[in-house]
Every structure is written in C-alpha cells, then in structure tokens.
Amino acid sequence: GAVVSQHPSWVICKSGTSVKIECRSLDFQATTMFWYRQFPKQSLMLMATSNEGSKATYEQGVEKDKFLINHASLTLSTLTVTSAHPEDSSFYICSARDLNATAGISYEQYFGPGTRLTVT
Amino acid sequence: QKEVEQDPGPLSVPEGAIVSLNCTYSNSAFQYFMWYRQYSRKGPELLMYTYSSGNKEDGRFTAQVDKSSKYISLFIRDSQPSDSATYLCAMNTGFQKLVFGTGTRLSGQS
Numbered sequence: 048g049a050v051v052s053q054h055p056s057w058v059i060c061k062s063g064t065s066v067k068i069e070c071r072s073l074d075f076q077a078t079t080m081f082w083y084r085q086f087p088k089q090s091l092m093l094m095a096t097s098n099e100g101s102k103a104t105y106e107q108g109v110e111k112d113k114f115l116i117n118h119a120s121l122t123l124s125t126l127t128v129t130s131a132h133p134e135d136s137s138f139y140i141c142s143a144r145d146l147n148a149t150a151g152i153s154y155e156q157y158f159g160p161g162t163r164l165t166v167t
Numbered sequence: 168q169k170e171v172e173q174d175p176g177p178l179s180v181p182e183g184a185i186v187s188l189n190c191t192y193s194n195s196a197f198q199y200f201m202w203y204r205q206y207s208r209k210g211p212e213l214l215m216y217t218y219s220s221g222n223k224e225d226g227r228f229t230a231q232v233d234k235s236s237k238y239i240s241l242f243i244r245d246s247q248p249s250d251s252a253t254y255l256c257a258m259n260t261g262f263q264k265l266v267f268g269t270g271t272r273l274s275g276q277s
Contacts, residue, residue, distance in 0.1 A: 051210070088175065090255065090267040091211070140210050156265070158203075158210035 049075045051143050053159035060131055060166055068126045068162045070141030076121040077143035081156065082114075085138040097124045131166045138163050170194050173256055173268030180250075181276045186243040190256035190268045193237065197258040197266075200232050202241045205253045205270065214254075215241065248275040 050073040060066050070080055078099050083091040095116050097103040103116035113135075115127040124143075128135055142156040173190045180186050188202075199218055203211035215230040217223045217239075223230045229242040239258070243250055256268040 053210075088269075088272075090173075090269040093264060096264070138208070142210075156213075158212070160210045161208065163208065 049143075049145060049157040051141065051157045051159040053139075053141060053162050055162060056160060057163045058165070060164070062132055062166055063130055065127055065129045066131055066164060068128075068139055068141075068164075070124045070126070070143065070159055072122045072143040072145075072157070075143075075145045075157075077124075077145065078121065079144040080118055080124040081142045081144075082116060082124075082126050083140045083142070085140060085161075087138075091140060094126075128164065131164070133166045136164055136166045168193060170266050171256065171258065171268040174271055175269050177272040177274050179274045179276060180246045182246060182248060184246045186241075186246050186250070186273060188241040188243075188254050188256075188271050188273070190239050190258075191237055192239070192258060192266075194258075194260075194266075195234070195237065196260045199259050200230070200239050201257045201265070202228075202230055203255040203257060203267075205255060207252075211255055246275055251275040 052071045054069045080097045082094045085091050093106050094109045095103045095105045097116045097118040099118045099121050105111045118124040138161050140161040142158045144156050171192045201216045202214045204214050205211045217230045217232045220232045220234045227244045231240045251274050253270040253272045255270040257265045259265050
C-alpha cells in the first residue's frame with residue numbers, strides 16, 4: 048500500500064527556536080498533502096492544505112507566518128514551526144493524496160505516523 | 168454544535184464480543200464516510216469507507232450509514248485485544264477536506 052513517512056518522529060526544542068517537520072510519500076506521487084495537529088484525546092484538526100508548486104491554504108485561525116508550509120516536489124512537503132512556544136507542543140500528522148486518485152474521492156489520503164513536538 | 172459528534176469512550180469490550188461505534192453529524196451535504204483506526208502515537212489507518220447510505224462489510228468490520236438520521240456506525244465482530252485503539256469517524260462532501268470526530272477509545276479485554 049501507499050506509504051507516507053514523517054521525520055522526525057519526535058522532537059524536543061527550546062522556546063523561541065524553529066522546527067522543521069518533513070512529510071514524504073515513499074511510493075506514490077502526491078499533488079496534495081494535508082497537515083493536521085492533534086492534542087491528547089482530541090481529534091485531528093486540519094491546519095492547512097498543501098499543493099505542489101503553489102502556496103498552502105490555511106484553515107481559519109491557523110497563523111500562516113508561524114506554520115510555514117512548503118510543498119516543493121510531488122513527494123515532499125515540510126512544515127516549519129517558527130518561534131515555537133510551549134503551546135505549540137502537539138502531535139503533528141501529515142497525509143498525502145495520490146496523484147492518480149479518483150478525482151473528488153478524498154478517502155484516498157494516506158497518513159504519516161506523526162511527529163510529536165515538545166517545546167520546553 | 169460540532170459538525171461531527173462521537174462518544175470519546177473509553178469503551179471496554181470482552182474478547183469475542185461485538186463492538187458498536189457511532190457518530191452523528193449535522194451537515195446533510197456529507198457524502199463520503201470513513202472510519203480510521205489509530206494506535207497510540209501513530210497516524211490514522213483507513214479501515215472502511217462508504218459513499219452515501221447503506222452498509223459495507225469487510226472481514227470483521229461492517230460500516231453503516233443512515234443519511235436520513237445523520238448517523239453512521241462501525242461494527243466490529245469477534246473483538247480481539249489487538250482491536251484496542253482509537254477509532255475515528257471522518258466524512259466530507261466529496262471535496263478534499265475531511266471532518267473528523269473526536270475518536271472513541273476502545274479497550275479490548277482478553
């Protein structure tokens with residue numbers, strides 16, 4: 048099946064620093080990738096939709112200058128948390144939509160294993 | 168009111184039992200309904216998807232959608248300890264954005 052990887056799986060950083068999280072589709076091309084965050088015992092909240100070669104679309108309430116998203120190729124999207132603060136500590140999960148997926152059928156999203164960010 | 172409501176549990180189920188997980192929703196435009204399984208500290212894994220109303224069966228799993236009641240269910244037969252996970256319902260109108268429920272934590276008993 049389609050595999051999505053994330054790196055790193057866990058990162059601890061100090062308040063005020065920036066952290067970059069990578070999301071890769073390993074065996075398929077993804078024109079669209081999604082970034083979610085998940086707090087403990089809560090659901091996934093979509094942060095932004097990333098399309099290859101264009102600017103990401105952010106959900107309401109998500110600061111685009113704080114969460115920088117780059118989707119430079121069909122297999123890689125990155126999320127950079129700039130000037131991280133303890134309240135940014137969360138589980139960040141990406142998903143990727145197969146380039147060959149049936150148009151409009153969004154169940155064909157494959158999720159990565161997630162990245163746990165802890166800001167001290 | 169949230170678009171998708173799901174009882175967070177936890178739900179404790181003896182081995183071999185039938186598990187019933189449910190979600191209700193408010194947006195009548197939702198057409199695609201999915202169930203994901205998420206193990207602790209892992210990404211969600213797609214279990215089942217259903218388009219519009221009806222039932223779908225895959226092995227021990229059965230998904231049901233009742234659009235008239237805005238209610239979806241996932242049944243797991245012959246529950247196993249390995250089924251212990253959080254089960255998330257998700258749905259959308261057919262465009263790309265998925266709306267998730269909060270997830271139900273299932274604890275299987277051996």
